[in-house]
Amino acid sequence: MFQIGKTIVSEEIIENDFVCNLSACKGACCVDGEYGAPLEDYETEILVNVFEAVKPYLRPEGVDAIMEQGAFVKGEDGEWETPLVNKSECAYVIFSEKGVAKCGLEAAYNDGATTWKKPVSCHLYPIRTREYSEFTAVNYHKWEICDPACSLGEELKVPVYKFVKDALIKKFGKAWYSELETVAAENSKS
Known part of the structure; x- marks a missing residue:
């Protein structure tokens, strides 16, 4: 250290x-696990504000999860995170024609629909930060x-x-x- x-x-x-190898893992980090992507406090407001612009990019089950749970949720550890579909995949995940999981938030950003790419925790992965x-x-x-x-x-x-x-x-x-x-x-x- x-x-x-x-x-x-x-x-x-x-x-x-x-170096991410999406052809091998198929974006498993977006669909495997029991928790959503960790969020910074300021990102919760951004998720609420970009939802309408991002909504057309998302899968129906993702939209349903967000409508039911909210744009963000409080995790078991008391920290903010993205909501999940089926207690597994991030509500903001989309799939390519080849079945690769990708970020719907990033897709909206890449098309110019928003000015925010995605949660910093996703952008940082495999690095995780923890505030003390x-x-x-x-x-x-x-x-x-x-x-x-x-x-x-x-x-x-x-x-x-x-x-x-x-x-x-x-x-x-x-x-x-x-x-x-x-x-x-x-x-x-x-």
Whole structure:
């Protein structure tokens, strides 16, 4: 672990490789699991505000889940998250013609229907953050469904922190990311 500003960062994000391999996993992270995508407090209001613009992109069962549960829900841990369909898949998930799970929020963004891409937790994955009173923990989340992404990352030699560079900058800023690059460069020398 190392510290950058008010964050405590796991060395795993510079030591492990990762590149999403949707052809192998089919977007399983959007449909597997028991919890929705974690949300920042400010993102809950955004989800409410973009719903009408995003609604045409979503599957009927996703729209139904959002109408029934709300644009966001409080998870078992007391934190905000996206609602689920069938207690498994994110309500905002859509599927390509080849059956690959994708984000309906991102599809709306890509078409210019909204100016917000998706929750930062989704953009950051496989990094998970957790807020504490004195610091934010920045950790690598290992999940077996992402084994193909780890293999592809290793093959392409792309560390986790480089794969999610834009999301880390969005979350923590350019200066923070620059310091992370310095730590990674020092780590690779030793």
